[in-house]
Amino acid sequence: MTETLLKGFKEFCADAYDSESNVMGKLVEGGQHPEYFIISCIDSRSNPGTIFRPAPGTFMAYKAIGAIVRPYQKGTALAAALQFALHHVNVRKIILLGHTRCGAINALVDNVDDPDIAGFIDVAQTALSKARSECGPTPDREELQHRVEEQLVMLSLKNLETYPSVAPLLEDGSLEIVPWLFELETGTLKKFAPETQTFSPVPGQTEHKHYRRTTARN
Numbered sequence: 001m002t003e004t005l006l007k008g009f010k011e012f013c014a015d016a017y018d019s020e021s022n023v024m025g026k027l028v029e030g031g032q033h034p035e036y037f038i039i040s041c042i043d044s045r046s047n048p049g050t051i052f053r054p055a056p057g058t059f060m061a062y063k064a065i066g067a068i069v070r071p072y073q074k075g076t077a078l079a080a081a082l083q084f085a086l087h088h089v090n091v092r093k094i095i096l097l098g099h100t101r102c103g104a105i106n107a108l109v110d111n112v113d114d115p116d117i118a119g120f121i122d123v124a125q126t127a128l129s130k131a132r133s134e135c136g137p138t139p140d141r142e143e144l145q146h147r148v149e150e151q152l153v154m155l156s157l158k159n160l161e162t163y164p165s166v167a168p169l170l171e172d173g174s175l176e177i178v179p180w181l182f183e184l185e186t187g188t189l190k191k192f193a194p195e196t197q198t199f200s201p202v203p204g205q206t207e208h209k210h211y212r213r214t215t216a217r218n
């Protein structure tokens with residue numbers, strides 16, 4: 001049942017403990033100094049541990065369905081994680097990683113009748129409203145979905161800036177937040193520019209085949 005994971009774990013250990021680089025040994029002895037704190041969705045296809053091919057110790061991770069950052073509230077998992085990362089480990093770059101074809105955004109657009117999911121994603125209703133007003137009265141479903149994906153990154157960015165662990169560091173210019181959107185269907189990473197309110201591909205990427213959904217929505 002867990003063979004796939006154990007096979008990967010053995011390969012990881014061979015590389016990280018037994019190879020000449022001994023990367024885990026160094027991280028245990030010298031402690032961690034991760035460069036990034038990455039907020040991402042739970043989706044199995046947009047896992048930063050997979051898509052960025054990082055070495056151990058590269059980033060700290062927080063996951064929430066839809067990569068949704070809710071407004072600050074004391075005592076939440078994200079508030080504690082950010083406080084620890086920024087003020088105890090001294091991470092100075094936050095990556096906010098949204099993605100396309102997101103199940104949470106499907107659920108939001110389709111007004112899913114599931115209290116546990118709706119109760120969390122409801123905070124993103126303003127992203128849906130803005131996307132609807134961008135798309136007009138009879139929106140194409142795909143276009144609406146895409147607009148919500150973008151609006152959700154913008155909303156989460158705004159919410160993130162209100163966290164007490166984040167705001168002062170932004171103010172003194174010592175913290176950078178990088179809002180990215182990973183397009184699953186094209187293998188493209190896009191960056192949101194708050195100055196122009198637009199998403200554009202991060203420079204230096206090559207083009208790949210464009211895949212379209214052929215089966216279930218998620």
Ligand SMILES: [Zn+2]
Pocket residue numbers: 041042043065066067099101102103104
């Ligand atoms: Zn997702």
